[in-house]
Amino acid sequence: MRAGLAQCARWNARVRYADGALPAPLVHGLPRNWPHVRAVYERAGFAHVGDTEVILIARVADLPAAEPRPGVTIERTLGECGTRFTVRADTGALGFVEIDTALARPERHARAAGLADIGNLHIDPAQYGTGLEHWLLGQAADWLRLCGVDRLVACESAADSTMFGHLTGAGFGELTRTDRGWEHRPG
Missing domain, CATH: 3.40.630.30 (Gcn5-related N-acetyltransferase (GNAT))
Structure with a gap:
């Protein structure tokens, strides 16, 4: 995460986006059952600014x-x-x-x-x-x-x-x- 954010800084990117999407059904956004990934995002300074979806x-x-x-x-x-x-x-x-x-x-x-x-x-x-x-x-x-x-x-x-x-x-x-x-x- 640190290396990716450092590269974005070198590119002078004003905004960085993150998502947990994988090439598998139903894996998009950041699922609530991935608290370890959420913790990494939040420690790096990412904030959830979008919608929440319920998967049924x-x-x-x-x-x-x-x-x-x-x-x-x-x-x-x-x-x-x-x-x-x-x-x-x-x-x-x-x-x-x-x-x-x-x-x-x-x-x-x-x-x-x-x-x-x-x-x-x-x-x-x-x-x-x-x-x-x-x-x-x-x-x-x-x-x-x-x-x-x-x-x-x-x-x-x-x-x-x-x-x-x-x-x-x-x-x-x-x-x-x-x-x-x-x-x-x-x-």
């Missing part, structure tokens, strides 16, 4: 059942973060979830087989409290089982209590918290 995990088998829901259909398409499941009614889209099932790609070569990540989850706020998010996750769970996925993870802002509540209500539990945005400004 659920067994696919524990997700809500995909029971029939009158008046809505599910559409499976390619989304920006993976397979997208969109709930539609006569009035249009009510919500969607995107699932990345490619966490075990060679460039992410960690123990990721059987693991998938929620890339996006959006429910029309008018649908809050209707159980639509649970039904949508149940629809995705059927697909995940076909893909050989047995665990599903999600990363959400610690400040977003609504989404945190949706996910924990659907069977997710908190795995850890990770702090993103570490900054060092020379005195």
Whole structure:
């Protein structure tokens, strides 16, 4: 750490950034279960100035059942973060979830087989409290089982209590918290 900061000083860098990202799923920011790394950052003068994310995990088998829901259909398409499941009614889209099932790609070569990540989850706020998010996750769970996925993870802002509540209500539990945005400004 000292050598890196000394090099930044020689370069006259005004701001230095740090992050614990590794080429493995879910390892970004500085996880709370790495207190030894946090201590090194803080001793070197880095301060956490960014957001905190909660990393949640659920067994696919524990997700809500995909029971029939009158008046809505599910559409499976390619989304920006993976397979997208969109709930539609006569009035249009009510919500969607995107699932990345490619966490075990060679460039992410960690123990990721059987693991998938929620890339996006959006429910029309008018649908809050209707159980639509649970039904949508149940629809995705059927697909995940076909893909050989047995665990599903999600990363959400610690400040977003609504989404945190949706996910924990659907069977997710908190795995850890990770702090993103570490900054060092020379005195």
